Amino acid sequence: MDTKVILTEKEMPTSWYNILPDLPQPLPPLLHPGTKEPTRLPPPLFPEALNEQEFSTERYIEIPEEVQEIYKLWRPTPLNRAYRLEKALDTPARIYYKYEGVSPAGSHKPNTAVAQAYYVKKEGFKRISTETGAGQWGSALAMGCMFFGLECKVYMVKVSYYQKPYRRSMMETWGAKVVPSPGEDTEIGRRILAEDPDSPGSLGIAISEAVEDAFAHDDTKYSLGSVLNHVLLHQTIAGQEAKKQLEKIDAYPDIIVGCIGGGSNFSGVFFPFVKDKIEGRRPDLQVICVEPEACPSVTKGPYTWDYGDVAGLAPIVKMYTLGHTFIPPKIHAGGLRYHGMAPIICHLHHLGLIDCRAEHQIPVFKSAVVFARAEGIIPAPEPAHAIKVVIDEALKCKQSGEKKNILLALSGHGHFDMGAYDEYFSGRLEDYEYPKEKVEEALTHLPKV
Amino acid sequence: MDTKVILTEKEMPTSWYNILPDLPQPLPPLLHPGTKEPTRLPPPLFPEALNEQEFSTERYIEIPEEVQEIYKLWRPTPLNRAYRLEKALDTPARIYYKYEGVSPAGSHKPNTAVAQAYYVKKEGFKRISTETGAGQWGSALAMGCMFFGLECKVYMVKVSYYQKPYRRSMMETWGAKVVPSPGEDTEIGRRILAEDPDSPGSLGIAISEAVEDAFAHDDTKYSLGSVLNHVLLHQTIAGQEAKKQLEKIDAYPDIIVGCIGGGSNFSGVFFPFVKDKIEGRRPDLQVICVEPEACPSVTKGPYTWDYGDVAGLAPIVKMYTLGHTFIPPKIHAGGLRYHGMAPIICHLHHLGLIDCRAEHQIPVFKSAVVFARAEGIIPAPEPAHAIKVVIDEALKCKQSGEKKNILLALSGHGHFDMGAYDEYFSGRLEDYEYPKEKVEEALTHLPKV
Numbered sequence: 085m086d087t088k089v090i091l092t093e094k095e096m097p098t099s100w101y102n103i104l105p106d107l108p109q110p111l112p113p114l115l116h117p118g119t120k121e122p123t124r125l126p127p128p129l130f131p132e133a134l135n136e137q138e139f140s141t142e143r144y145i146e147i148p149e150e151v152q153e154i155y156k157l158w159r160p161t162p163l164n165r166a167y168r169l170e171k172a173l174d175t176p177a178r179i180y181y182k183y184e185g186v187s188p189a190g191s192h193k194p195n196t197a198v199a200q201a202y203y204v205k206k207e208g209f210k211r212i213s214t215e216t217g218a219g220q221w222g223s224a225l226a227m228g229c230m231f232f233g234l235e236c237k238v239y240m241v242k243v244s245y246y247q248k249p250y251r252r253s254m255m256e257t258w259g260a261k262v263v264p265s266p267g268e269d270t271e272i273g274r275r276i277l278a279e280d281p282d283s284p285g286s287l288g289i290a291i292s293e294a295v296e297d298a299f300a301h302d303d304t305k306y307s308l309g310s311v312l313n314h315v316l317l318h319q320t321i322a323g324q325e326a327k328k329q330l331e332k333i334d335a336y337p338d339i340i341v342g343c344i345g346g347g348s349n350f351s352g353v354f355f356p357f358v359k360d361k362i363e364g365r366r367p368d369l370q371v372i373c374v375e376p377e378a379c380p381s382v383t384k385g386p387y388t389w390d391y392g393d394v395a396g397l398a399p400i401v402k403m404y405t406l407g408h409t410f411i412p413p414k415i416h417a418g419g420l421r422y423h424g425m426a427p428i429i430c431h432l433h434h435l436g437l438i439d440c441r442a443e444h445q446i447p448v449f450k451s452a453v454v455f456a457r458a459e460g461i462i463p464a465p466e467p468a469h470a471i472k473v474v475i476d477e478a479l480k481c482k483q484s485g486e487k488k489n490i491l492l493a494l495s496g497h498g499h500f501d502m503g504a505y506d507e508y509f510s511g512r513l514e515d516y517e518y519p520k521e522k523v524e525e526a527l528t529h530l531p532k533v
Numbered sequence: 534m535d536t537k538v539i540l541t542e543k544e545m546p547t548s549w550y551n552i553l554p555d556l557p558q559p560l561p562p563l564l565h566p567g568t569k570e571p572t573r574l575p576p577p578l579f580p581e582a583l584n585e586q587e588f589s590t591e592r593y594i595e596i597p598e599e600v601q602e603i604y605k606l607w608r609p610t611p612l613n614r615a616y617r618l619e620k621a622l623d624t625p626a627r628i629y630y631k632y633e634g635v636s637p638a639g640s641h642k643p644n645t646a647v648a649q650a651y652y653v654k655k656e657g658f659k660r661i662s663t664e665t666g667a668g669q670w671g672s673a674l675a676m677g678c679m680f681f682g683l684e685c686k687v688y689m690v691k692v693s694y695y696q697k698p699y700r701r702s703m704m705e706t707w708g709a710k711v712v713p714s715p716g717e718d719t720e721i722g723r724r725i726l727a728e729d730p731d732s733p734g735s736l737g738i739a740i741s742e743a744v745e746d747a748f749a750h751d752d753t754k755y756s757l758g759s760v761l762n763h764v765l766l767h768q769t770i771a772g773q774e775a776k777k778q779l780e781k782i783d784a785y786p787d788i789i790v791g792c793i794g795g796g797s798n799f800s801g802v803f804f805p806f807v808k809d810k811i812e813g814r815r816p817d818l819q820v821i822c823v824e825p826e827a828c829p830s831v832t833k834g835p836y837t838w839d840y841g842d843v844a845g846l847a848p849i850v851k852m853y854t855l856g857h858t859f860i861p862p863k864i865h866a867g868g869l870r871y872h873g874m875a876p877i878i879c880h881l882h883h884l885g886l887i888d889c890r891a892e893h894q895i896p897v898f899k900s901a902v903v904f905a906r907a908e909g910i911i912p913a914p915e916p917a918h919a920i921k922v923v924i925d926e927a928l929k930c931k932q933s934g935e936k937k938n939i940l941l942a943l944s945g946h947g948h949f950d951m952g953a954y955d956e957y958f959s960g961r962l963e964d965y966e967y968p969k970e971k972v973e974e975a976l977t978h979l980p981k982v
Contacts, residue, residue: 086542087605093535156536157613157909164606168680186635188909190948230906231617250951256958257905257951456706457679460606460637499639499948502699502706509705 087167089329091160097324098152099144100317103355103428106143106362111313111431112402117391120533123399129298129306133203137314145317147199148206154198154231155321158187163329166492169458170478177481178335179474181492182326182353185461189254191496192349193224193309196318201228204305211235211304213297215265215290218244218418218500219251221309226260236260237304239267239293242285250500265290272296286411288394295397310346311392311426319352326491327356335489337369339477342493343469344373344382344440345419347426350470353493358437371438372477373429374469378516379412380442381405381425384523387434389533390424400531403430407526413516415445416504417465423526443472446515449508451475452498464496465504536616538778540609546773547601548593549766552804552877555592555811560762560880561851566840569982572848578747578755582652586763594766596648597655603647603680604770607636612778615941618907619927626930627784628923630941631775631802634910638703640945641798642673642758645767650677653754660684660753662746664714664739667693667867667949668700670758675709685709686753688716688742691734699949714739721745735860737843744846759795760841760875768801775940776805784938786818788926791942792918793822793831793889794868796875799919802942807886820887821926822878823918827965828861829891830854830874833972836883838982839873849980852879856975862965864894865953866914872975892921895964898957900924901947913945914953 104111113122125135137145147155166179184192204212212229215238216222222238229236238260245252245264255262265285266273270293276283283289298306308315330336340357342350350373360366375382382404390405392398405424406412412421432438445465452468454475455461463471474492481488498505507513553560562571574584586594596604615628633641653661661678664687665671671687678685687709694701694713704711714734715722719742725732732738747755757764779785789806791799799822809815824831831853839854841847854873855861861870881887894914901917903924904910912920923941930937947954956962 087602088542090539090541092539093537153536154909157617168606188905188911188946227909231909249955250948253951253955253958254911257902257911257954259906453706456637457708460603460676460680462637462703462706497637499699502702505706506698506702509702 085165085333087164089163089332091325091328093156093160095328096152096155096160097321099146101320101324101356102140102143102145102317103359104313105141106359107431108362108435111427115389115400115533117397117400120400125312125399129295131203131207131209131305133207134200134314137317138312147321148202151199151202159321160325161186161322163326164459166459169455172454172458173475173478173482175478175482176485176487177478177490178487179478179490179492180330181494182322183461183494184322184349185494185497189224189227190499191220191224191464192319192322192352193221194227195321195352196309196315196348197224197228198231199318200307201225201232201234205232205234209303209305211237211301212307213237213239213294213304214307215239215287215294217241217287218248219255220419222260222262223251223254223258224309225307226255226258229260230258237297238262239265239290241265241287241290242283265293267293269293270296291393292395292397310348313428315348316351316355316426316428319348320355321352323353323356326353336366337491338488339370339372340491340493341372341374341470341473341477343420343466343495344375344425344429345417345422345466347429349495350493351426351429358432361437372473373438373440374473375440375442376415376417376420376469377442377444377518378415379406379421380518381423382430382433382440383442384518386527387430388530390530392424396531400533401427403427404433406523407529409529410523410526413519415516416501417469419466420469441473443469444515446513448472449505449513461494462498463494464498465501467493467495534614534782537611537613538781539611540774540777542605542609544777545601545604545609546770548595550769550773550805551589551592551594551766552808553762554590555808556880557811557884560876564838564849564982566846566849569849574761574848578744580652580656580658580754582656583649583763586766587761596770597651600648600651608770609774610635610771612775615908618904621903621907622924622927622931624927624931625934625936626927626939627936628927628939628941629779629786630943631771632910632943633771633798634943634946638673638676639948640669640673640913641768641771641801642670643676644770644801645758645764645797646673646677647680648767649756650674650681650683654681654683658752658754660686660750661756662686662688662743662753663756664688664736664743666690666736667697668704669868671709671711672700672703672707673758674756675704675707678709679707686746687711688714688739690714690736690739691732714742716742718742719745740842741844741846759797762877764797765800765804765875765877768797769804770801772802772805775802785815786940787937788819788821789940789942790821790823790919790922790926792869792915792944793824793874793878794866794871794915796878798944799942800875800878807881810886821922822887822889823922824889824891825864825866825869825918826891826893826967827864828855828870829967830872831879831882831889832891833967835976836879837979839979841873845980849982850876852876853882855972856978858978859972859975862968864965865950866918868915869918890922892918893964895962897921898954898962910943911947912943913947914950916942916944
């Protein structure tokens, strides 16, 4: 076969795949953080269409034409056969990767950012507010809003705002207004600054500011970049493409590997395949989620009810959690530093349909370098976690002689993470053990349901 | 038509296009810097195959299969119709862009880096030495060497080595050894450090170090990333692809626009088209080279004999030059800060076959933002110069009502240049007038031929 499997724009899927109606058991409900009763997403924060998608029982949801047109700026994305990596590992396994780094933002995030901006615009609103840490999600949403002429206000954690100006410049290039959080634009920001004018900010504070902004402005909605069902739904464009691409070369994966932080990138890739496992066509399909040892919600956390956010204002969901007050160590894979996990991923794991592993940061970077030296692409630290497991599995095949097909969800490139590679090469990269005591403490703060 | 025109790997051109035999008049020779007699490239520095390509009269030169295999990791690259930019400008013009930013290095540079590494390896050598400023070329060559198991030693201008560590980390990720220049590894480096231990370095010094390294080691060749004929040759893969892609939609450009620093990226795109103009099939084809007002060799320099390098050690070539001792102002488009220009581009310009314009930095960034907000992709500062002219030409079409086809050579993305965008948005971006007096001074140092 060729190195890449290419789809034409006409072959691009025109619907997202909604896994909800195919789940063997229904997903536990969202609970209202106050009443603890089943609830929808707070309507002042989310457009109606996304609230519908969140609970939809339709198996396929049409991708609006306007969204398809924008996807086509960079989609369908390539699926590559990693010939050179296979050779470097001397493995009989066949390794494929679905590469989302060709989007202008360099990751999978625009798949949902563009869709969310579309629905906000369609329902007549003018602005979206959101939070961002290092800027990965903020930049994708800035781009999405730009395409539909929406204002975008990004509350960026103050320490990143000043230390990582590049993603901020990216957001500004795409027309977003970016402010350091905490800041003077919200009540909660002003309150925190009054107490501590030098507050470095946190993702929790930035979320609170963005939510307050959306509640305070009638023309504004709030947007989340992962975890929620509708976000995972929008990412399924990638997995459906990958499935078509593999069909073209008569291949089907034995193992699918991806990293999980909130869970959206990997869900997008494996949902269309795990459907075949749920329905009995591919009982042996192995889906491996990879999370950091420093923040191992699925591998180490209990499956229980917890708040989706640090402040305890978001709906309560049933998930594997390290406790919503847990602050993960500062690993470079910022996108994997979340205390919980997308409810659908947790549900599938609880049902025994998917596996999960946790990996340490230093071997993860070692694997990333092996990949970059074989395939050229320098991966972001998040999918580098998945690469570690792909290499492990390929080496197992070398031992056993099995010619397994391994599919890697390569969610983005590392162009904005070269400082982390620099730390790795200079020997300054720290590793982090599982912070057991901090997690045990955080788990004492779970909500009573 | 679709947004993108896609070629399959089977449709990828298998030869480079050599313009030399099609030139209406022969290219003036290279002259030896000492004897001033016609000369080849210094054989201790360049592999034999590249020296042959430099003067070849073969119209098509086969791309070695091993090089094709590596190209296929990211090639053929997309050709996009810029529907959204056309709409934003309200122009009847049709704008197309050939996008080289999908390579793992983010630019067109790997097209020649991979080829050069191949020939060095094939002729039995083990190492390549080169210089790099901010790291664009060094990173592409690091990747090229990696694919063929060659050692790569990059002499990186010291001030960039410490101030711009990201490209350095990229080179290290691909296995290159990167040292700050001047450094202790060469005689010239030690001499300069003895005189000034705090020397910030310069591209001239780095070239001297890399050349000394290659001369000093029997197993080592030296490599250049632009200007020379064989480098331009390797870039023609892009233009041949673009031509095929436009043929698929029955289109032919009226205007082709690209930026020129050393000249390789744009040559690669327009050579296969200008052939049609030379041969009378497309007499009206307009080719517009764009250079920075701060370093306008073709628009302001004389067409005369000058050294290719600052130190006066390289062969003397006939070109438009601002004088080899001229140090251009510090515009962000580092790739366009060269005192001269590829001899073939100069020759074609002298023969009246192509045009050239110079643009100021601030309107260039303004145009880059217009492009990013329409098409998503954030361009590097170098091709942003070409975007300025594309927008000008599209607006002329709006005035005249002409439906011209405009082809843009979009050589790379700006992910490593966001600091420049940050300066632009904060109003700190400086502009530079044409440094007339410095050029006049530099032109008093031309070699006597």
